[in-house]
Amino acid sequence: MAFYENTIIAKQDLAEKDLNSIKDKYNEIINKSSGKVIKIEKWGLLNLAYKIKNYKKGFYIHYKFEGNDKTLNEINKKIKIDGAIIRHLTVKYNKLDTKNEYFKKDK
């Protein structure tokens, strides 16, 4: 088991309801495929530095979780099919720091 961070960027023209359903969906996928979600961060609507699939803004959702290659395969598969997600990135860590939040809303 190792620690991972996964960030997904969803389309900007989604309703709040859909966003919450996406958030819950991946939370469930990780938990079901022998993983464990430690923390979920919502970074909110941010400006993209460059256009991705003709979108200028995106909704960022950030997961910190523990899992193995099974979990990663499952997430990658589901994200590739998902039309609401523009881009994603998974990074492996030896240690997770859950204290620092770089994208807090009250700024």
Added chain:
Amino acid sequence: MKKRNKKFQRKNSNSLNKLSLFQKNDGRFSKKCPLSIKNAPVIDYKNIALLKKYVSDNGKIISSKITSVSFGKQKKLTKEIKKAKVLGLL
């Protein structure tokens, strides 16, 4: 002997104490690495405020010769900057 050595070193260490204009300026790039000190900021792809300092206006990574970042930290910086670029943060 010891006294002489000390004097010699002091003269060398001062970059402004040059004999001629064409002498090389030794003290020019001797600034210490800003990311290797105590309580240095964390290099991470989420820490955009830090990464922006090491990227030019055109999005290029600035060389360590100019920013005087140590070799190991520069390697880490480039990796994190590239990750941030994938996510459209930089």
